[in-house]
Amino acid sequence: MLNIYLTRHGETKWNRENRLQGWRDSELTDEGVENAVLLGNRLSEFEFTTIYSSSSNRALNTAKYICLDREIPIVVVEELKEISFGEWEGRTQAEIEEDFQEEYSNFWLAPHKYNHLPHNAESLSEFKIRVEKAMKNILETNSSGNILIVTHGVVIKALMSFFWNIPIEKMWDPPFIEGTSLSLIRWNGIEFHKELLGDTLHMRKHIIES
Template sequence: MQSTRVYLVRHGETEWNNSGRYQGHSDIALSPNGRRQAELLRERFCRVHLDAVFTSDLRRARETAAIIAAPHGLKINEVPALREINFGVWEGLTYQEIIANYPREWEVWRQDPGATIIPGGESFQQVKERALAAFNGILDRERGRNLLVVAHGGSLRALICGILGLDLTAVWRFRLDNTGVSVVDCYGVHQILVLLNDTHHLEDLGGPDGSGIL
C-alpha cells in the first residue's frame, strides 16, 4: 500500500512564548531566536524530499514554513483550520494571570479540555475537529507524497490525539517544543505516529537532546 509521510512541525519561538503569554489567534511574529530555530530546522530538512508544504495562516507558522521550504522551491499553502486554539479572553495573559483572574474556568478547562469552551474562545474538541478535517483533506489530495505541516502546540496536540484516537485529556500528557518535529506515516485509513517532538537540530542552541529519523 502506498504510504504518505507527514512531518508535523510546531512554529519557532515568539516573544510571547518567551514571556509565557498565551497567543491563540493573536498574530505574533517569530522572535530572533525563533527565526534561528527555523533556520536550523531548514538545514535539517535540506536532507529530506518534500512534495508540498501546508501551514496555519498565523504569521509565526507562516514564517517558519517559509524558512524551511525555501531550499525546496515550494509554494506555501495556508490552511486557517490549522490555527492555534482560540484562547479568547486569555490571549496575551500569562499562566499566573489566568489563574488569578479565572480560577474556576481554568480548573474546569484543565479537567475537561475537550468539552470546556474557553471564555470568548473555543474548546479542544472544536480544535481537534477542524484540524483533523484539514489534515484528512490534505491526505486525500496528496496521497503517496512527503508533506510538511506547520502549526501550533495546542492545535498539533489536539490533531495528534485525533489521529491516535486518544481522549483529549491526553493533550496534557505530552509536549511539543518550538520547531519540534513529529512524523506520521499514513497507509490509507491507518496512521502511525513514528516520531514525537524531536528537537535534535536545536542542540547548538542548548535545546533538549534528541534522536531523529531525518
C-alpha cells in the same frame, strides 16, 4: 506511503513572555528564527511536495525559514490556526490564573471539564472538528511522498488525538511539543504509524549542550 512531517512554529516574543497567543500573533524571536533554519537544514535532504501552514504569521514565517532557498509550495490552511483562547489572548499565565483560575486549570489538567464560555473562547470539541477536517482534506490530496505541516502546539495535540483516537482528557499526555520540534507520522491509507514525536535534536539548545 505518505510521510507527514509536523512542526510547531518557532519561539515568539509572547512565548518568551509566557503570554497566550491563540488567534492573536507575535513576532518570532531570534532563537525562533534560528531553530526554524536549523530544522530546514535537518530536512534539506528530503523532497517535499507541499508545506501546509497555519494562517498565523508566526507559523507562516516559520515555514518560509524552513524552506531556506528551496522553492516548495506553501499552502495556507485557515483551519490549522491555533485554538481561540478568547479573552485570555495576550495575557500572561499569572494574569489568567488570577481571573479564571478554575477554567485555566481545567484546560491544562482536566481538558474534558474545560468551559470556554466565560472567556468567549473556542470549545475543544469544535476546535478538534475543524482541525480534523483540515487533516482529512490534506489526506484526500496526498496519498504518498513527503508533506510538512507547520502549525501550533494545541493543533498538533489535536492531530495526534485524531491519528490515534486519543480522548480529550488525555490530550496533554507526553510528549510536550516544543517550538520547531519535529514529528513524523506515516500513513499507509489504513493506519497512522508513529515514527518520531516532538524530537528536538536539531535545535539550538541541544547543539550548544552537545
